[in-house]
Amino acid sequence: MVVLRVYRGIADHFPMRVSEWLMLWPTIGMGLAFKLQPDMFLASPSFAQVAYWADQPTWAAIVLACAIVRLLALVVNGTFHAFRFSPHFRAAASLVGVLFWAQYCLGFVMTAIYSGGAWSAVVAYSSFVILELVNVSRSVHDVRRVREA
Numbered sequence: 001m002v003v004l005r006v007y008r009g010i011a012d013h014f015p016m017r018v019s020e021w022l023m024l025w026p027t028i029g030m031g032l033a034f035k036l037q038p039d040m041f042l043a044s045p046s047f048a049q050v051a052y053w054a055d056q057p058t059w060a061a062i063v064l065a066c067a068i069v070r071l072l073a074l075v076v077n078g079t080f081h082a083f084r085f086s087p088h089f090r091a092a093a094s095l096v097g098v099l100f101w102a103q104y105c106l107g108f109v110m111t112a113i114y115s116g117g118a119w120s121a122v123v124a125y126s127s128f129v130i131l132e133l134v135n136v137s138r139s140v141h142d143v144r145r146v147r148e149a
């Protein structure tokens with residue numbers, strides 16, 4: 001019965017949360033890429049700045065933690081109506097996503113400016129930052145709606 005309830009909660013809210021669900025893919029994918037390709041930072045000079053800030057296992061742990069928080073927030077959202085803080089949880093998960101992708105993107109920006117790194121990563125990862133900002137905005141709107149109810 002709990003599985004059906006979780007399924008209904010996810011299915012009922014999926015159209016409104018599609019961008020949050022989509023952001024699970026790059027988050028989980030990047031975490032797994034860090035784990036499965038331990039020499040990724042050595043493959044391109046564009047990783048120089050992010051490698052300076054932290055090693056790959058640390059980045060993997062951070063991004064996978066972001067993915068877990070996001071997944072939990074989306075599963076709880078709308079599934080358990082007594083838990084009125086699910087929009088808060090989603091907003092926090094989206095904000096964590098903004099912080100991660102912004103920091104990661106900043107590393108590529110700095111490498112592109114100061115070391116001749118590729119700008120393509122800046123374009124791609126800044127798109128994730130923008131999408132996460134949209135997710136924060138939507139979640140905060142839901143927080144306000146819950147507060148007014």
